[in-house]
Amino acid sequence: DAGVIQSPRHEVTEMGQEVTLRCKPISGHNSLFWYRQTMMRGLELLIYFNNNVPIDDSGMPEDRFSAKMPNASFSTLKIQPSEPRDSAVYFCASSGDGAGEQFFGPGTRLTVL
Amino acid sequence: SQQGEEDPQALSIQEGENATMNCSYKTSINNLQWYRQNSGRGLVHLILIRSNEREKHSGRLRVTLDTSKKSSSLLITASRAADTASYFCANANAGNMLTFGGGTRLMVKP
Numbered sequence: 057d058a059g060v061i062q063s064p065r066h067e068v069t070e071m072g073q074e075v076t077l078r079c080k081p082i083s084g085h086n087s088l089f090w091y092r093q094t095m096m097r098g099l100e101l102l103i104y105f106n107n108n109v110p111i112d113d114s115g116m117p118e119d120r121f122s123a124k125m126p127n128a129s130f131s132t133l134k135i136q137p138s139e140p141r142d143s144a145v146y147f148c149a150s151s152g153d154g155a156g157e158q159f160f161g162p163g164t165r166l167t168v169l
Numbered sequence: 170s171q172q173g174e175e176d177p178q179a180l181s182i183q184e185g186e187n188a189t190m191n192c193s194y195k196t197s198i199n200n201l202q203w204y205r206q207n208s209g210r211g212l213v214h215l216i217l218i219r220s221n222e223r224e225k226h227s228g229r230l231r232v233t234l235d236t237s238k239k240s241s242s243l244l245i246t247a248s249r250a251a252d253t254a255s256y257f258c259a260n261a262n263a264g265n266m267l268t269f270g271g272g273t274r275l276m277v278k279p
Contacts, residue, residue, distance in 0.1 A: 060211075087265065099212075099257065099269040112266060147211055151265075157202065158267060160211035 058082075060161035062148050068167045074136040077164045080129055081150030089158060090123055090133050091147040099147075105131065138168045175258060175270040183278050188245040190273040192258030193238075199261045201234055201241050206255045206272070215243075215256075250279045 061080040069075055081088050090102040103113040105125045113123070120139070125131040135142055145165050149158040176191045194201070200219045204212040218225045218234045218241070225232045231244040245252055255274050259267040 089267075098271045101266055101268070104266055106265075112264065149212075157214035157217060158212075160204075160213070162211050 060148055060150050060159055062146075062161035062164050064164060065162060066165050066167075068169065069138055070169050071139055072137045073168075074134065075138045075142075075166060075168075077133040077146050077148075077166070079131045079133070079148030079161060081131070081148070082152070082159055083129065085150035085152040085159070086128070087151040087158075088125060088131050089149045089151070090131070091149065092144045093147060093163070094144045102133070135166075138166075140168045142166060143168050175256075175273050177273060178271065179274045179276075181276045181278065182248055184248060184250055186248055186277075188248050188252070188275055188277070190243045190256050190258075190275070192241045192243070192270050194241075194258075194260045194268070194270075195239065196260075196262065198236070199263050199265070201232075202259045202261065202267065203230075203232060203241075203243050204257045204259060204269075206257065208254075212257065245275075248275075248277045250277050252277045 063078045086107050088105040091099055093099045102115045103123045104111045108125045123133045145163045147160050147163045149160045151158045174193050182188055198220050200217050202217045203215045205215055206212045216227045216232050218232050229246045234241045253276050255272045257269050257272045259269045261267050
């Protein structure tokens, strides 16, 4: 079975540009999580969806960040406009049983110049 | 922001030795989980211990949980070079969200 799929794996963009990160969770999982990992702040939860509905977005840094989950098999995280401080690795994870283990994708390494 | 702290931040041992990593957290939890991350990769779930459990084993892994001290430890026995990675604890609240610690970078020298 395919795990969590993320695209692109690497993204280099210039400040001010829009960036869209994509995630396909494991089929049958009903929870989806977006995380950001940096050396300074470690691994931070950005937003959590359950059954395609955003449950907690308190980790989203600011209005430049938005996330959607139009169906059970697809989610996007958009940054508009991007800034150099957004440079990080963004992970998507899915879970099938609520408080159980989460399955992480390979991540998208974002560099904003 | 990180809610947990891990200790030590880095650990270097020889192959065959045991590695112990500790984790503390601040609020009540539903369960506590340990993950491993190889360089440049996503996190991989290792083991989950529920708040009403005190110890759990999985292969060469042993996890303990002390809810009175809000702490957990991960023991890797008979370490191998392939165990070299970063290890993270994460506590799950009643809302099923995970809060990760800062991680321990483990290096196992052959």
